[in-house]
Amino acid sequence: METQARAVMRCDAVVVGAGFAGMYALHRLRQRGLSIQVFEAGDDVGGTWYWNRYPGARCDVESVEYQYGFSDEIARGWTWTERYAAQPEIMRYADYVAKRLDLRKNIKFESRVTSAIFDDESRRWTVETDRGDRVFAQFCIMATGCLSASRVPEIAGRETFRGPSYHTGAWPHDGVDFSGKRVAVIGTGSSGVQSIPVIAAQAERLFVFQRTPNFSLPALNAPMDPDFVEASKESFAADRKRVRATNSGAMMAANDEPALGVTLEERQRNFEARWGRGGFAFMTSYNDLFNNIEANRLAADFVRDKIRKIVTNPQIADLLAPTNHPIGTKRLCLDTNYYETYNLPHVTLIDITQTPIERITPGGLSVGGREYAVDSIVFATGFDAMTGALLRIDIRGRDGLSLREKWTGGPRTYLGLGIAGFPNLFTITGPGSPSVLVNVIIAIEQHVDWIADCIDHLRANGFSAIEAQVEAEDRWVEHVNQKADETLYPLANSWYVGANVPGKPRVFMPYVGGFANYDRICAGVAAGGYEGFSLA
Numbered sequence: 001m002e003t004q005a006r007a008v009m010r011c012d013a014v015v016v017g018a019g020f021a022g023m024y025a026l027h028r029l030r031q032r033g034l035s036i037q038v039f040e041a042g043d044d045v046g047g048t049w050y051w052n053r054y055p056g057a058r059c060d061v062e063s064v065e066y067q068y069g070f071s072d073e074i075a076r077g078w079t080w081t082e083r084y085a086a087q088p089e090i091m092r093y094a095d096y097v098a099k100r101l102d103l104r105k106n107i108k109f110e111s112r113v114t115s116a117i118f119d120d121e122s123r124r125w126t127v128e129t130d131r132g133d134r135v136f137a138q139f140c141i142m143a144t145g146c147l148s149a150s151r152v153p154e155i156a157g158r159e160t161f162r163g164p165s166y167h168t169g170a171w172p173h174d175g176v177d178f179s180g181k182r183v184a185v186i187g188t189g190s191s192g193v194q195s196i197p198v199i200a201a202q203a204e205r206l207f208v209f210q211r212t213p214n215f216s217l218p219a220l221n222a223p224m225d226p227d228f229v230e231a232s233k234e235s236f237a238a239d240r241k242r243v244r245a246t247n248s249g250a251m252m253a254a255n256d257e258p259a260l261g262v263t264l265e266e267r268q269r270n271f272e273a274r275w276g277r278g279g280f281a282f283m284t285s286y287n288d289l290f291n292n293i294e295a296n297r298l299a300a301d302f303v304r305d306k307i308r309k310i311v312t313n314p315q316i317a318d319l320l321a322p323t324n325h326p327i328g329t330k331r332l333c334l335d336t337n338y339y340e341t342y343n344l345p346h347v348t349l350i351d352i353t354q355t356p357i358e359r360i361t362p363g364g365l366s367v368g369g370r371e372y373a374v375d376s377i378v379f380a381t382g383f384d385a386m387t388g389a390l391l392r393i394d395i396r397g398r399d400g401l402s403l404r405e406k407w408t409g410g411p412r413t414y415l416g417l418g419i420a421g422f423p424n425l426f427t428i429t430g431p432g433s434p435s436v437l438v439n440v441i442i443a444i445e446q447h448v449d450w451i452a453d454c455i456d457h458l459r460a461n462g463f464s465a466i467e468a469q470v471e472a473e474d475r476w477v478e479h480v481n482q483k484a485d486e487t488l489y490p491l492a493n494s495w496y497v498g499a500n501v502p503g504k505p506r507v508f509m510p511y512v513g514g515f516a517n518y519d520r521i522c523a524g525v526a527a528g529g530y531e532g533f534s535l536a
């Protein structure tokens with residue numbers, strides 16, 4: 001891996017992060033003739049997949065969809081082995097792309113960006129890292145990821161624990177052997193749901209501490225059928241084009257009829273068929289599951305029934321069956337044998353809904369006056385989503401305006417791409433864009449292409465800076481809120497609204513208006529000469 005001397009550098013654009021967004025931004029902008037410097041905190045590409053190496057880590061978007069679509073050649077040159085790729089395979093894919101495109105030569109690894117400061121006079125960003133690098137650049141592109149700022153909650157006594165503790169989002173690279181160990185897992189979101197069955201298969205004793213049960217659907221992962229792989233390569237370009245024209249951003253066709261418009265038998269048949277197919281397609285069984293509470297309840301009842309059929313102890317089944325939020329309004333999980341795991345005699349579910357973990361002690365965890373002795377603790381406690389990675393960097397725009405100050409009431413962006421007061425700073429899959437609600441690779445490509453075209457436009461027309469206008473940003477934030485309010489999403493205490501981080505302003509962060517609609521809006525803005533942006 002290339003190492004570069006510490007230096008003051010000049011380039012056209014700094015890209016922060018070498019995950020899938022940063023890798024593609026580097027490729028696309030370099031192709032357009034820009035000089036680029038990428039900084040990455042990890043020692044290799046891969047972003048969220050570089051850090052999330054917990055047991056069972058696996059993508060919950062199907063492999064044939066969770067890959068770059070910008071190059072048919074790259075797609076044809078790669079062969080996925082499983083329906084849902086596991087973390088190591090995704091890292092191999094990232095490596096394959098990095099090698100094909102010779103990306104690493106412009107990436108400085110093990111370098112965490114600490115500040116990005118805009119200078120009003122030179123209209124340049126100064127970006128600094130914890131390794132002492134300083135770069136002056138016209139553009140600053142934040143490819144920092146939506147789920148990259150991991151969070152360990154403040155639980156009294158945490159530092160007194162004698163054994164090792166791990167966060168799923170910062171897992172040791174050489175793995176962890178839980179054989180013969182008593183293990184506590186805190187958290188039952190996607191990371192918990194994926195890791196719990198795998199840890200249970202190793203550990204002598206497993207205690208799962210559950211604050212909120214989550215709905216989980218069966219992944220039905222399986223080795224890839226070679227004929228299917230070949231066929232999907234043939235149709236890849238056409239499939240991707242078709243998917244980019246959908247609001248769901250997913251291959252499986254959404255059923256465009258309301259759940260309440262069909263008979264009970266028909267509905268049951270359809271739910272059953274989609275459940276049996278595996279994956280998130282269950283949630284597009286009907287077109288009203290996200291905006292009609294009654295329709296949503298029918299889908300939720302179906303899943304709760306499934307949980308009760310799988311889990312043999314009815315009290316445990318009740319604890320696992322979510323009732324405090326509509327299905328899908330907290331990010332759904334996909335699992336392999338999650339509910340079945342609670343039938344194992346050495347696995348215990350501890351409900352901490354009413355009685356939180358009181359403290360962590362040197363030998364375990366204490367809840368409701370009872371001590372659970374464990375050797376290791378796994379924090380599957382999630383992320384400061386969407387804003388955390390940006391706000392951990394000291395970002396200052398025009399007139400020294402700090403992003404932390406600007407966003408004290410929650411994130412405000414125009415299209416999730418630009419921020420008023422921060423010229424020439426772009427966010428990839430930023431708050432206010434569909435990002436986490438769709439296949440994020442499709443969202444990334446759409447953003448990077450838009451940014452590349454925007455920079456071309458600036459250069460071709462002799463502009464040196466672009467900045468979102470406050471009025472356009474206000475209108476966009478209002479539109480994002482309004483779209484969210486048309487759905488059931490705001491009813492849940494999810495990370496979409498920042499509810500998992502104490503004190504975080506409650507704002508529905510992603511754009512729920514649909515990928516294709518959003519893409520059209522962005523294209524319209526560009527076609528209209530970057531409406532809502534000021535070009536200088």
Ligand code: NAP
Pocket residue numbers: 057058059060061147153154168186187188189190191192194209210211212331352357380381382383436495499500
């Ligand atoms: P998460 O969904 O935010 O789940 C965190 C869990 O920790 C929740 O159950 C939460 O409970 C619990 N928790 C947090 N603080 C706690 C505390 N102080 N005491 C007890 N419990 C606490 O995080 P995640 O599972 O890491 O997943 C985050 C997102 O990453 C997912 O939603 C998904 O978008 C993505 N992801 C994707 C994949 C994949 O592709 N397969 C895998 C993993 C993650 P509450 O619900 O009550 O807050």
